[in-house]
Each structure stands twice: as C-alpha cells, then as structure tokens.
Amino acid sequence: MKRVAGIVLAGALAVCIVAGMIGKKNGVPQIVRQGGQISVQLPAPLASMIREKYPTLRVPARQDLTGPWAEHDESGPLPFITWGDYNDDGLVDVVLLLIGKTSWKIIVCEQHKDNRYGAVEFARAEDTWGFLADGTGAYESVKGIVQIARDNAKTVVLTSTKTKPSDATLADFRNLRTKVNKSALNGRLSAYYLDTTWETRLPSFRSASEPNVYQRLPDGSAILDGYPIVWTDVLEPYGTVISGDKPIAVFGALSFWWMGEHGNPRIDTSEHVWFANDQLAVRFIEEIDFDFAANDATAALLTAPA
Numbered sequence: 001m002k003r004v005a006g007i008v009l010a011g012a013l014a015v016c017i018v019a020g021m022i023g024k025k026n027g028v029p030q031i032v033r034q035g036g037q038i039s040v041q042l043p044a045p046l047a048s049m050i051r052e053k054y055p056t057l058r059v060p061a062r063q064d065l066t067g068p069w070a071e072h073d074e075s076g077p078l079p080f081i082t083w084g085d086y087n088d089d090g091l092v093d094v095v096l097l098l099i100g101k102t103s104w105k106i107i108v109c110e111q112h113k114d115n116r117y118g119a120v121e122f123a124r125a126e127d128t129w130g131f132l133a134d135g136t137g138a139y140e141s142v143k144g145i146v147q148i149a150r151d152n153a154k155t156v157v158l159t160s161t162k163t164k165p166s167d168a169t170l171a172d173f174r175n176l177r178t179k180v181n182k183s184a185l186n187g188r189l190s191a192y193y194l195d196t197t198w199e200t201r202l203p204s205f206r207s208a209s210e211p212n213v214y215q216r217l218p219d220g221s222a223i224l225d226g227y228p229i230v231w232t233d234v235l236e237p238y239g240t241v242i243s244g245d246k247p248i249a250v251f252g253a254l255s256f257w258w259m260g261e262h263g264n265p266r267i268d269t270s271e272h273v274w275f276a277n278d279q280l281a282v283r284f285i286e287e288i289d290f291d292f293a294a295n296d297a298t299a300a301l302l303t304a305p306a
Helices: 044-053 068-075 116-132 145-151 170-179 196-200
Strands: 002-004 007-009 013-017 030-034 037-041 080-084 093-099 104-109 155-157 191-194 214-216 222-224 227-231 247-252 257-274 279-292 298-302
Touching: 116 145, 116 247, 116 257, 116 279, 145 247, 145 298, 155 170, 170 247, 170 298
Parallel strands: 013 104, 155 298, 191 227
Antiparallel strands: 002 007, 030 037, 080 093, 093 104, 191 247, 214 222, 222 227, 247 298, 257 279
16 A cells, blocks of 8 residues: 555556647646636646546545645645646646556646747757858758858957957957948847856956946846847857867847748657656657858857867
C-alpha cells in the first residue's frame, strides 16, 4: 500500500509530463472563479485525449480523498487536485489524478511545453541563422548578417591584443557606426544588437561628461549612445576570457534584411518514442531563409583573432 498526499491506493506511481497535450490543438485548462469558488475546466479535446490514453483509469471520487486534500478540494470540484506555476514560466500548470483498481497516475500538464517554450526555440533558431549563418553546409549555404559583414569589409576588429569581449570600449561601439550606410544612422531604423550579458558592462561606459551614454529604461529596454539596444542571446556574451574572432555586437538597420519562411512553423508530437515512460516527444520544425537588400545596412564588431 502507498500513501501519497493523503490518498491511499494499491499500485505504482507514474509521473507523466504531458508535453503535447496543451496547445492550440487541444486547448488550455482554464481557471474559473464563480460564487467564491475556484475550479478548473478541462477542454473537451484534452479530456478526450486523456481518456483515450488511459482508458482503464477514472477520476477519483470525493471519498477517495483524506487528510489535507479533503480540505483543499472544498475550493473546487474534482478531477483536478491542484494547479499552479510549477516550472516558473509564468503560466498556470495543472496536476490531474487518475485512479484504477490496481494502479494510479499523476499527470502534470505544463502549458509552456508547446506554447511559450516552442516560441522561444523558434526565435532562437531564427536569430542563430539570421546572425551567425556562415555559408557552410551546416547552414545550407545561407549567409547571415555577420558573414555578409565579413565578406564586405563591414566589420570593426579589435586590435591584435584584444581577444576578449571585455576589451571592447565605447569608442569601438561608436566606430561600428562608420561602417554602415549613412541612411542606417537613423535612430528610428537602426539599433545595437547584443547578448543580454552586456547589460553588466555597458553602465561602465558612463562618464562625468556623458552620464547618459547608456540608459536602462523603466520598461526594460535600453539605449546606447542614443540608439536602442535589442538583446539577442546568439551573439558572443560579455566575458573576460579569450574568445578570438567572435561577433560581440551588430549595428544597423535590419529592415533591409528579410527572412523568408517556407510554409508555417510546425510542432510534431509522438507518443511512441518514450511510450515506456508515459511521455510525449515534441519536435519544432521551421524552414527559413535569409537575404538582404543592402550589404551596407549592418556591420559587426569582432574580437581579434586569438
């Protein structure tokens, strides 16, 4: 016999992270507050999928609950036992209990798996190709912003002894602007593109004569030397160790670049890959291409070769 959370049952415990169950296709469980009570509504497609996957299990009856769960459940009806943000992603996740004659399962539905997480991974892939694609087979001959800057002498390279990102100075960031077309100096078109770790370094560029050269605004955005900063975590992060010939910043007007998307982003799931563990496999698929209208619209700041 096993006792978990005041529920006494015979059998084994299986924890199932249902990655593909929550999304546009099957709906999202909704928190409902009515008449002073809080409950969770399960969308019909998701309920149907769970019933199909676990046909021998049922939702527990109220008499199955003992101890603290009995008091907790007064705030809402079964089948849900509890809900909350279990992975710190800002979304409400749901824990569902199913029981059978000889076994029981706890299903944890995490909303971020194919919603927010998928969006983040799509964006990361797009940034990686857009900035770092170098024309090799790994990128299917596609060249991104940094490689086009290298090919067209639109780079500022730190002097030979400066192989660390921390060696870059405010003057280097300013020199980067001399490499782009003058039309790209319009503050409404252009921006600096940096890894978020540079937020710890940029405030040191301030001086008594230029106290506002770097500004962190209340809405979370930032400005360097009058130009907005766009944070992207695919460029070289700030650091004090040798990192030769790496792109630490890009400046320019990305409106002169375009991203072509073949079809639509797709999320594929499979219930067979990890069937033994009661888990779904999720794959994010997107076919994209990049090109530019002007090779002098952007420039890259590089560390010196090591």
